[in-house]
Amino acid sequence: MEKDEGVAIITIDNPPLNVLNKQVQQELGTVIPEIKEDHDVVSVLLTTAGEKAFMAGTDIKEFPQMMKNPNRKESVMFMHSVLNELDYLPKPTIAVLDGLTYGGGLELALTCDIRIAEENTKLGFPEINLGLFPGGAGTQRLPRLVGEAKAKEMMYIGDPITSKEALSIGLVNQVVENGTGYEIALKMANTIAEKSLQALARIKKATDEGLTMSLQEGIEHEAALFEEVFQTEDIKEGVDAFIHKRKPQFKHQ
Known part of the structure; x- marks a missing residue:
């Protein structure tokens, strides 16, 4: 490796x-x-x-x-x-x-x-x-x-x-x-x-685990993960970079 x-x-x-x-x-x-x-x-x-x-x-x-x-x-x-x-x-x-x-x-x-x-x-x-x-x-x-x-x-x-x-x-x-x-x-x-691992990991988790759930259960699961990602440092960086028209520098936190 x-x-x-x-x-x-x-x-x-x-x-x-x-x-x-x-x-x-x-x-x-x-x-x-x-x-x-x-x-x-x-x-x-x-x-x-x-x-x-x-x-x-x-x-x-x-x-x-x-x-x-x-x-x-x-x-x-x-x-x-x-x-x-x-x-x-x-x-x-x-x-x-x-x-x-x-x-x-x-x-x-x-x-x-x-x-x-x-x-x-x-x-x-x-x-x-x-x-x-x-x-x-x-x-x-x-x-x-x-x-x-x-x-x-x-x-x-x-x-x-x-x-x-x-x-x-x-x-x-x-x-x-x-x-x-x-x-x-x-x-x-x-x-x-180059993307945020905080978001990537939740995409994978929501998708993989959601496949074993009903649609409504999957939506609830996604919503919980969506709430989590809004508490990360990376989303602050991503939004600030978008507003100021620059490339985000994610720290995966």
């Missing part, structure tokens, strides 16, 4: 296909809480090394050991805890999908707020071909994003979809030319990092 002007850049480098093995999970489980507590970080960029795959899934070589483990649910729940840490991080997150994004890799991408895919990216859940199904909350996060029918189709059949189709169903936010995903995502992360 490195920092660049309010942006935390997480790079997963596990050649050849950046699989989400136990070590990667443990290291993510260490770095995400650090980012959460780092007041200099406003937005987060998640990327991987290499050009062939964003992440081709979890490590199938670890499955035989898991089969023998009588406490295999405990291992699965550890992975969930790491993915949840990223999903619930009170800061905007962007994933750069620049190649194969399969299985656990897609589940990792689904925990991010925004996904930018390059043209050659393929996305899918091939677990059914192993007699498995997505075990990193893919059955939960995917239908919430693209709808029940399309999510079931992807998981039942196991064939990957193109980035263009992923865009059409709302699975990714943008499709960009090959080799440009990181640059475009970093530019977006830098733009977000």
Whole structure:
């Protein structure tokens, strides 16, 4: 993890296909809480090394050991805890999908707020071909994003979809030319990092938690958060900057 002007850049480098093995999970489980507590970080960029795959899934070589483990649910729940840490991080997150994004890799991408895919990216859940199904909350996060029918189709059949189709169903936010995903995502992360984290965190909280509520409950929740944000230093700075026609300098307080 490195920092660049309010942006935390997480790079997963596990050649050849950046699989989400136990070590990667443990290291993510260490770095995400650090980012959460780092007041200099406003937005987060998640990327991987290499050009062939964003992440081709979890490590199938670890499955035989898991089969023998009588406490295999405990291992699965550890992975969930790491993915949840990223999903619930009170800061905007962007994933750069620049190649194969399969299985656990897609589940990792689904925990991010925004996904930018390059043209050659393929996305899918091939677990059914192993007699498995997505075990990193893919059955939960995917239908919430693209709808029940399309999510079931992807998981039942196991064939990957193109980035263009992923865009059409709302699975990714943008499709960009090959080799440009990181640059475009970093530019977006830098733009977000100039905003108030006090407001950004409440946007994420109101949206994510509101999706589990009725409309009226969500409105009440939003109103409470709106009341909170009016008590921050950042809103004073933002309003003063607007009145005096200058760029705001938010301190995230």
